[in-house]
Amino acid sequence: MVLVNHPDHFQHVLVDAHANYDKDNFLYRAVQTVFRGGLVSNPGGERWRARRRMMQPSFNRGSIVDLSPGMTDLTGRLLDRWAARDDPDAVVDVSADIRDLALKIALRSLFGVEAGADVAAFERNFLELNTIIGNFFRFPFPPLSRRPRLRALIQDMDGFVDRLVTDREADPAERRDLFSALLAMTHHTSGVNLTRQELLGEILSTIVSGYETSSNSMAWVFYRLARHPEIQRRVQEEVDRVLDGRAPTLESLSELTYTRMVIDETLRLHTPAWQTMRRAIADDEIGGYRIPQGSSVYLNFLTYHRHPEFWPDPDRFDPERFAPENAAKRPRNVYQPFGSGPRYCIGKYFALTEMQIVVAMLAQTFTLTVPPGQRPVGFAPLVTLHPKGGIRLRLARR
Numbered sequence: 001m002v003l004v005n006h007p008d009h010f011q012h013v014l015v016d017a018h019a020n021y022d023k024d025n026f027l028y029r030a031v032q033t034v035f036r037g038g039l040v041s042n043p044g045g046e047r048w049r050a051r052r053r054m055m056q057p058s059f060n061r062g063s064i065v066d067l068s069p070g071m072t073d074l075t076g077r078l079l080d081r082w083a084a085r086d087d088p089d090a091v092v093d094v095s096a097d098i099r100d101l102a103l104k105i106a107l108r109s110l111f112g113v114e115a116g117a118d119v120a121a122f123e124r125n126f127l128e129l130n131t132i133i134g135n136f137f138r139f140p141f142p143p144l145s146r147r148p149r150l151r152a153l154i155q156d157m158d159g160f161v162d163r164l165v166t167d168r169e170a171d172p173a174e175r176r177d178l179f180s181a182l183l184a185m186t187h188h189t190s191g192v193n194l195t196r197q198e199l200l201g202e203i204l205s206t207i208v209s210g211y212e213t214s215s216n217s218m219a220w221v222f223y224r225l226a227r228h229p230e231i232q233r234r235v236q237e238e239v240d241r242v243l244d245g246r247a248p249t250l251e252s253l254s255e256l257t258y259t260r261m262v263i264d265e266t267l268r269l270h271t272p273a274w275q276t277m278r279r280a281i282a283d284d285e286i287g288g289y290r291i292p293q294g295s296s297v298y299l300n301f302l303t304y305h306r307h308p309e310f311w312p313d314p315d316r317f318d319p320e321r322f323a324p325e326n327a328a329k330r331p332r333n334v335y336q337p338f339g340s341g342p343r344y345c346i347g348k349y350f351a352l353t354e355m356q357i358v359v360a361m362l363a364q365t366f367t368l369t370v371p372p373g374q375r376p377v378g379f380a381p382l383v384t385l386h387p388k389g390g391i392r393l394r395l396a397r398r
């Protein structure tokens, strides 16, 4: 396995020579056990391109405009629930509540469904599965095919997705949303022609990528705000000035520049999609080193985003790094929490919009503090990067 960690080499593998690097490798074969050919783990080539083409319009800026009111509505409900707690001094497991919020947002925004009672089991199942596969990367025995628990979890989650599909198929109303685009991929005419099993994998892949990474990022933003009261105060001042008590709209988000800097810096230090891998289809050369055909090339965004050549004092949390004048001094590609090249994150604008809405509404309503004596929260490196033991904070009504 070859680990690359320099911007020129990331650029080579993900962008300039992308056609020579696919996802048919150890990491994504494990993920394929769950998502099958779903977009995230799809090996690449024409079959990937046809799927991406079908799904892309639902993630373009125009589509996100329609989705943002649903995001503010669901966020408002969580904040109301927090505000109505019996004991306002109680410590809240914000990571669990935010995970639940992000899943509800993904289900409503991308599939037009309101989360029912079965979402809690879905979240639990995926957390267990994420742990099994995360551990498998470090110790790949026994093989995933010989793990009955994994099969049972996938079957359960498939059952959840199957119910969504059956309900949608029984609904005569014609819609033009992501769910319709996914269902259309089962048609012969789509150029994709998925089987039912493949469709379930694609939907599962979309739901999971739609809530897993953004929920962890938001939990980390909350943690950072609580740990840096002066930064939290600046965010609160900004949202008070720009929003003046109103709910954020897509237009107002572009004025929340400091809030965005805090999110960007959190995504640098706590990049949730923290690792990826490619396979060299043919012999290649990177930075003067020979890369034989079939090599696995490993890219770790967590170490990449702390490269001391580009990030002075790299472990320090400092949103000022993303002030326009400071960002202009760095090569653009040293920062890429959403990846780059043709396989960059399809949900980038969705996630950034959601994060800004949730963080802004939180800052309007609460001041976060770390409970006294709490030790710094470490990383749980599952398939995605989780806060170890969750993030527990105090929330005081402003």
Ligand code: HEM
Binding pocket: 039, 040, 041, 052, 206, 207, 209, 210, 211, 213, 214, 217, 271, 272, 273, 276, 277, 336, 337, 338, 339, 340, 342, 343, 344, 345, 346, 347, 348, 350, 351
């Ligand atoms: C903070 C939130 C998110 C982060 C940091 C993130 C990060 C990433 C990264 C780094 C990749 C590229 C991986 C690679 O090149 O190997 C990726 C791909 C992908 N992401 Fe995200 N993501 C986020 C949110 C989302 C959301 C909300 C969705 C919505 C469904 C999503 C769906 C996907 C999909 C489907 C791909 C695969 C795209 C393809 O291969 O064509 N992500 N993401």
